[in-house]
Amino acid sequence: MARFVELEEAAALVPDGCSLGIGRLPPMALVRALLRRGARDLDLVSAPTGGLAEDLLIAAGAVRSLHTSGVDLAEFGLAPNFGRAVEEGSVRVIDSTCPVLLMALQAGASGVSFTPVPGVFGSDLLRERTDWKVIEDPFGDGAEVVLVPAVAPEYSIVHGLRADDEGNLVTTIEFDDRLLVQASRQVVATTEERSADATRSLAADEQLIPAAYLEAIAVAPGGSLPIGCHGRSRDDAAAIREYLDAARDPGRMRVYLDRLLA
Structure with missing residues (x-):
């Protein structure tokens, strides 16, 4: 059973220097709490693409590396701090593709150390990713196949729609x-939100993450904002544009972060 904790305690559970997966519905309130506690040297894993959470963590200097198939802010455009970090080499980027990263996560979930993947021959990734191996297919016609290592983050942070008292989490x-x-x-x-009957019935576009998978849950209404939460809120376009405006200049970004985390 997952235990319920306050937001700052939840952030304290994620240690510096760990590999950290970021959910696709970003837990922005928890990301801000991580930054308030001064998180450092995080090795981020996107699942499989990143967005505002990754860009904000990079802006604050909390990221050592990022394993991803891309980072952007959807219709709001590119992720400026990610782009700057790539150009300056201040963050190590472990490049992948969406299918490969998802299959590597599946291998991690299955408890195996690697997985074969299709569709990467002819890509520069085979030259850049020296940890990917090409072997002869032992079961087929002898054609070459690419093996990639499993991805199994030490920690991950996610945001859900509601949780019941036992710690079962409903997501979208x-x-x-x-x-x-x-x-x-x-x-x-x-x-x-938290309620006793949160998991009694699920809508067609909802799913359950059992409490057995979760260490702790913090109740954080609006916890994905300024990214909208499915069925509850829309993107806060003004807040995202304010972020993008500040991100154009590192000095203005520092002022923005000081105000955001105060």
């Missing part, structure tokens, strides 16, 4: 974080 199928949760050793979650 639109942002399917179950694979990331299953691949991770420990998971810390936030939720819009």
